[in-house]
Amino acid sequence: MKEQTGRIRLSMPLRYTINLALTAALWAVPYALIRAGAITSYWEGVMVTVGINVILAVSLNVATGYLGQLPLGHAGFMAVGAYTGGIFMKATPLAALLRAKNTAAALPYVVAALLLSGIVAGIFGLIIGIPALRLRGDYLAIITLGFGEIIRVVLTNVDSLLGFKFTYGAAGLKQVPKISGFTTVYVCVALTCLVIHMVMKSRHGRAILSIRENEIAAESVGINTTYYKVTAFVLSAFFAGVAGCLYGGYLGSLFPATFKFMKSIEILVMVVLGGMGSMLGSVLAATVLTVTNELLRSVGDLRMVFYALLLIVMMIFRPKGLMGTYDFSMSRLLEKGLNRLARRGGKEAAGNE
Amino acid sequence: MSDIFSQIVNALQLGSIYALVALGYSMVYGIILLLNFAHGDIIMVGAYVTFFAVVNFHLHPLLSMLLAVLVSMLLGVIIEKVAYTPLRSAPRLSLLITAIGVSFLLENGAQLVFGADTKSMTRTPLIPGSVTLFGANVTLAAVYTIVMAILSMAALTFLVQRTKLGKAMRAVSEDMQAAQLMGISLNRTISFTFAVGSALAGIGAVLHIGSYYQASPMMGSMLGLKAFVAAVLGGIGSIPGAMLGGFAIGVIETLVIVAGLSTWKDGVVFAILIVVLLVKPTGILGHPVTEKV
Numbered sequence: 254m255k256e257q258t259g260r261i262r263l264s265m266p267l268r269y270t271i272n273l274a275l276t277a278a279l280w281a282v283p284y285a286l287i288r289a290g291a292i293t294s295y296w297e298g299v300m301v302t303v304g305i306n307v308i309l310a311v312s313l314n315v316a317t318g319y320l321g322q323l324p325l326g327h328a329g330f331m332a333v334g335a336y337t338g339g340i341f342m343k344a345t346p347l348a349a350l351l352r353a354k355n356t357a358a359a360l361p362y363v364v365a366a367l368l369l370s371g372i373v374a375g376i377f378g379l380i381i382g383i384p385a386l387r388l389r390g391d392y393l394a395i396i397t398l399g400f401g402e403i404i405r406v407v408l409t410n411v412d413s414l415l416g417f418k419f420t421y422g423a424a425g426l427k428q429v430p431k432i433s434g435f436t437t438v439y440v441c442v443a444l445t446c447l448v449i450h451m452v453m454k455s456r457h458g459r460a461i462l463s464i465r466e467n468e469i470a471a472e473s474v475g476i477n478t479t480y481y482k483v484t485a486f487v488l489s490a491f492f493a494g495v496a497g498c499l500y501g502g503y504l505g506s507l508f509p510a511t512f513k514f515m516k517s518i519e520i521l522v523m524v525v526l527g528g529m530g531s532m533l534g535s536v537l538a539a540t541v542l543t544v545t546n547e548l549l550r551s552v553g554d555l556r557m558v559f560y561a562l563l564l565i566v567m568m569i570f571r572p573k574g575l576m577g578t579y580d581f582s583m584s585r586l587l588e589k590g591l592n593r594l595a596r597r598g599g600k601e602a603a604g605n606e
Numbered sequence: 607m608s609d610i611f612s613q614i615v616n617a618l619q620l621g622s623i624y625a626l627v628a629l630g631y632s633m634v635y636g637i638i639l640l641l642n643f644a645h646g647d648i649i650m651v652g653a654y655v656t657f658f659a660v661v662n663f664h665l666h667p668l669l670s671m672l673l674a675v676l677v678s679m680l681l682g683v684i685i686e687k688v689a690y691t692p693l694r695s696a697p698r699l700s701l702l703i704t705a706i707g708v709s710f711l712l713e714n715g716a717q718l719v720f721g722a723d724t725k726s727m728t729r730t731p732l733i734p735g736s737v738t739l740f741g742a743n744v745t746l747a748a749v750y751t752i753v754m755a756i757l758s759m760a761a762l763t764f765l766v767q768r769t770k771l772g773k774a775m776r777a778v779s780e781d782m783q784a785a786q787l788m789g790i791s792l793n794r795t796i797s798f799t800f801a802v803g804s805a806l807a808g809i810g811a812v813l814h815i816g817s818y819y820q821a822s823p824m825m826g827s828m829l830g831l832k833a834f835v836a837a838v839l840g841g842i843g844s845i846p847g848a849m850l851g852g853f854a855i856g857v858i859e860t861l862v863i864v865a866g867l868s869t870w871k872d873g874v875v876f877a878i879l880i881v882v883l884l885v886k887p888t889g890i891l892g893h894p895v896t897e898k899v
Contacts, residue, residue: 403876514827558711558714560710560714565708568693569689569693
């Protein structure tokens with residue numbers, strides 16, 4: 254108690270204000286630099302890719318790090334989102350509005366496309382999650398892997414079944430309106446992190462964590478494990494879908510071959526490297542790996558060998574990942590600093606007497 | 607009639623290869639509960655060894671085959687020693703991710719060393735010639751594939767059921783701790799399992815390149831995944847199950863191709879996997895496992 258009374262605690266509204274200010278600053282500085290031309294359009298593209306990968310890694314982290322399962326079909330959900338968003342955006346007058354630089358009129362369509370992509374991917378997550386999550390461990394990995402492959406085969410061949418052009422098969426869905434600028438992606442990243450953070454700090458999030466720690470124990474204290482597993486899985490799929498939509502909106506064209514098993518593994522590497530169960534870890538790893546990828550583009554195949562070695566060495570020597578389950582909190586850091594200052598101030602005051 | 611017969615041969619030929627590969631998955635899963643993702647890529651390495659031995663070094667086909675099987679076996683044991691042994695007491699998830707890492711390493715390493723292009727040995731086939739059976743033209747490769755697969759499976763069954771090492775393998779997969787207390791060397795038994803499984807993959811590799819003449823860095827990935835589906839279909843951990851599953855997948859794939867839907871064949875195989883997992887997660891011949899607290 255004595256310890257507690259002397260400590261400085263930041264109030265919740267203050268914490269929110271600090272975080273909001275930081276988030277805004279993190280957007281404003283690069284935005285200003287892009288406007289000023291200090292950041293070239295190539296690096297803006299890299300930043301957009303980083304953002305998309307951050308969303309993918311953070312969302313996979315929900316199912317892998319927090320829930321403790323190993324889905325191997327994240328690229329499948331991304332593909333569902335990408336194609337949903339792409340087909341939807343092509344059906345709307347979005348392209349014409351963007352060409353006319355009518356941002357205000359385009360915005361509702363962009364928001365609708367992102368939400369729709371997330372929802373459709375979430376529905377797929379629900380369809381695959383309900384049966385898959387009844388199975389344990391490896392079987393979940395296999396069933397999601399199978400799902401990812403089926404999605405790809407369906408996207409490639411569905412046109413011949415439908416009799417009209419829908420996904421445009423292996424030739425690719427082209428001329429998707431390019432919605433994914435720096436700001437769009439940044440807002441999506443911030444919202445994804447916010448929503449996942451809030452869910453994980455709520456009692457529902459605690460329930461999800463308890464399933465990771467010990468499923469049988471969680472069940473025995475009355476947690477509806479199936480419900481929470483499916484919820485976490487759908488949440489994960491939803492944001493993968495959003496990331497998919499952004500991906501389509503960045504590249505402008507979509508090919509089923511992009512969403513191969515390798516893509517799922519790439520996202521998994523980010524999560525594992527950052528530390529399963531750490532949002533900061535996922536964000537950092539996604540950023541570092543994406544930028545490294547860009548820098549190593551010239552060495553080509555060697556890059557993938559490096560990826561693979563990294564994964565093995567990491568698992569053998571530091572299976573927790575770089576960050577473990579540590580998560581960063583600005584407010585906590587501030588509190589610590591303030592407390593230290595206060596303590597020093599208190600000592601000096603005591604010495605003066 | 608002859609058409610039907612030649613399709614049956616096709617199905618059995620494909621099924622034999624899947625069955626041989628599925629056995630390796632099943633044995634490793636049975637003993638350390640690991641989905642050895644790298645298993646499919648051992649086939650890729652085996653196929654490359656065969657290719658280079660025959661085309662570049664002009665070795666006798668039989669010698670090349672032996673070499674391929676030997677290299678595959680060694681590779682399997684090395685992978686186990688280097689990547690899996692340090693993680694034996696680690697969480698299952700770490701082991702699984704390591705296996706994915708090894709698979710990735712082999713695929714991309716092969717791409718780096720051998721190039722991304724497909725190596726084809728149609729001009730110097732491993733097993734040339736064909737015979738006429740029941741009015742159908744059947745390649746000798748198909749005949750050898752089916753015969754070799756059946757012989758290998760018979761040898762494996764003998765090994766597991768009748769020898770001391772086989773007994774040790776069965777004991778370790780039943781209860782690792784109890785087996786250790788009975789004086790069974792865990793390391794030796796597990797390495798032996800990997801050696802046998804990888805040797806079977808090596809035989810599969812030789813038969814695969816003998817039948818379809820091609821080697822490419824990514825060939826193991828889809829082949830391995832489908833063989834794994836075969837193992838799950840038959841009941842993972844069960845040796846007769848893996849054989850049954852392998853032949854079943856071969857038949858199903860051939861049926862899909864005959865129906866003119868060859869672009870859908872991978873999708874159909876995975877759809878079957880999902881249905882099997884939902885209806886009977888333990889597979890056709892698997893035993894149910896109860897989870898203990």
